[in-house]
Amino acid sequence: MAIKYKVLPRKNPRDLMAPEKFYAAALADGDVDLDRLAELISYQCTVTASDCYAVLLSLEHNIIGELGQGRIVKLGRLGNFQVGISSEGKETAADVSSSAIKKSRILFRPGKKLRSMLNELSFRKAG
Template sequence: MPIKFKTLPRKNPQDMVAPEKFYAAAVSNGETDMEALAEMIAYQSTLTDTDCYAVLRSLEHNIINELKQGRIVKLGSLGNFQVSISSEGKETPEEVSAANVTKCRIIFRPGKKLRHLMGNLSYLKAS
């Protein structure tokens, strides 16, 4: 099934007086929550949807705890999660402290199967 997209105008942030250009932007086709995933997994296995949901919640909890510890969480061919930080620049290494951290984020690096998926998608302009 193709990924739908719509057309959006955007200004050039480096030249605000330049005319807008139009770009494709993905349109979501709904959502799938953990309950639905648990139900799908249960249908494909011998586990109940309650058991699958409990495992997914446990996975979520453990990923969060491992990221809090500064660990990279590797989920096989799905990909890796890692915490990244940004800080203010200082003149010397001694001046850098935790107080200089300005932002943190979670980086997701897709694994081989997801990278392969990205190369094989098709697209359809939404009407």
Template sequence: MPVKYNVVERKNPNDPTAPAKFYASAKADGDVNLKSLAKEISGGSTTVSDTDVLAVLNDLIKVLNRHLSQGKIVKLGDFGNFQISISSEGAVTADKVSSSLIKSNKINFRPGADLRDMLRTVKYEKYNK
């Protein structure tokens, strides 16, 4: 099934006087939760139950939290890597930089080879309301 997209109109933030242009914007087509992923994984070529898979995925979330909060990059092989990044206000000198200048943080995900390959071959379809 192809990825759906909407058409959205956007102004250029660098030039507010420029005419707006139209862009494709990915449209989510539902969601999949952890429980249904566990059922799908257990129904594949594995001999473990969906409860066992769900327990492992829940533990994965716990250890991701722990290691990311310690500043580590979590490498999950072919799946990809997770890492925290931060955004801060600037300071005049290096010695004036402190954690109080940090404005926000987020978790970056860098997909592994299989996911990058999928991105190169994914098909798209315009969303019809």
């Protein structure tokens, strides 16, 4: 597996007068949607692509519902999803309210196989 990358210049946000440095940035090489995943899964088992698609849509719906209830969604070997938040700092605990929350995001902690895949990657410069 080889991941393409490009080189991008970036300023130091803490020192805008400092010279730019160059960093590698991963390039996506296309995408895969639920239709394609359902098709791929159907080739690997006896379930039809439309049945796989229905299951994947149901999985998405239920993950959204459970995350919305504040639960950690554990998908076994695949990994875990959880909601994370960022807030403003306040002087006292009593000063912290929901209005201090500025951003929410979905955190994903990959399972062992997904994490180990990262160690098997190679990289090649695009272009």
